[in-house]
Amino acid sequence: MWFTLEDYLNKINENSKLYYEFNESFLEVSVDILPLDFNKLFKNDNKVLKFEIGFGNGDSLIKLAKQNPDINYFGIDRKMDRIRKTLSKLNQNDKIPNLIISRFGTDYLLEMIPVGIFDEKIMNFPDPWPKAKHHKNRTVNEEFLSVLHKLLKEDGIFRFSSDHEEYSFEVIDLFKNSKLFSNLYQPDKFRSEVSNRIETQFEKHKKREGFTIHHMKYLKV
Ligand SMILES: C[S@@+](CC[C@H](N)C(=O)[O-])C[C@H]1O[C@@H](n2cnc3c(N)ncnc32)[C@H](O)[C@@H]1O
Numbered sequence: 001m002w003f004t005l006e007d008y009l010n011k012i013n014e015n016s017k018l019y020y021e022f023n024e025s026f027l028e029v030s031v032d033i034l035p036l037d038f039n040k041l042f043k044n045d046n047k048v049l050k051f052e053i054g055f056g057n058g059d060s061l062i063k064l065a066k067q068n069p070d071i072n073y074f075g076i077d078r079k080m081d082r083i084r085k086t087l088s089k090l091n092q093n094d095k096i097p098n099l100i101i102s103r104f105g106t107d108y109l110l111e112m113i114p115v116g117i118f119d120e121k122i123m124n125f126p127d128p129w130p131k132a133k134h135h136k137n138r139t140v141n142e143e144f145l146s147v148l149h150k151l152l153k154e155d156g157i158f159r160f161s162s163d164h165e166e167y168s169f170e171v172i173d174l175f176k177n178s179k180l181f182s183n184l185y186q187p188d189k190f191r192s193e194v195s196n197r198i199e200t201q202f203e204k205h206k207k208r209e210g211f212t213i214h215h216m217k218y219l220k221v
Contacts, residue, residue: 005108006031012078012103019080023090026083027102035114038074044097046072050120051151053106053139054078058086060124060200065099067198072098078105106139106147115150120157125202128164140171142178149180149220156220157184161213163206168214181218190214 003011013028020026027041038049048071055061055075065073077083083103090096104112129137140160148158158181162168172189175181185191194215203213 005034005111008108009104016103019084021084021087021091023087024095025090025099025101026087027100029102029104029112034112036112037114038072038117041100042072042098044072046070046098048072048119049074049117050122051118052076052122052124054123054126055086055101056082056124057201058082058089058101060198060203061101062086062089062093062096062099063198065096066093069098073100075099075101076104076106077101078103106144109147109151113151116153118152118156120159121148121152122159124161124200125163125206126160126167128162128167130164130166135170138167138170140167140174142174145174145178145180152220154220158216158218158220160216160218161200161203163202163211163213165212165214168216171216172214175216175218180221182221184217184219185215190216 009030013030016028029036050071050073052061052073052075055077058075061073061075065071077086080103083101086101090101123140126139127137129135152158160171162171168190175183183189192212192215197215199207207213
């Protein structure tokens, strides 16, 4: 991370008007609206706020938001093509007042978002960076755990799902060795099925290919 937050956002937003279809649920973040004030951004009285990192093609996040109109969902993805795909889906829907998406990654979360604000944080099938020399690019690490802990409310929950066995066990070990969270699936380390779950695009693919899915659920302590 060699740029400042302002450079980072400028880079992300560069030429966005050329690439993004307008949608009221899309928030282009600039330094002048930081830290994000979700009470103002969502035009409703919902009290529960959930945050998805890396929503991909947006299918499951849109379904979640439509099925739970009394919960606010804030989703981020750092890739432009994922934002475009999700925006084109949002433009085929009626406005979803409890959903806001943005394009950015996890690099500056504490500078962008007030602490103690999320009831739940969700990560579905984050890029596993399978080669050893790329493991350092994995989003979930010790530093991320501390950021996660700060951004969650008391009793906040972190949900993580992945088909990648080695990354999943790395995450299991990280949480096991941390005093910041407890495992809500104890005595299991993970579950391979979770009832009433809305499957993501990756989840469907990976299940079809026969992979075991690792679902984890942790409570902030
Ligand atoms: C393998 S895809 C999974 C997409 C979706 N969650 C699913 O399960 O179908 C991983 C997604 O996370 C996004 N992503 C990875 N790391 C991220 C980060 N640190 N911050 C924001 N988005 C991230 C990628 O751009 C990509 O869209």
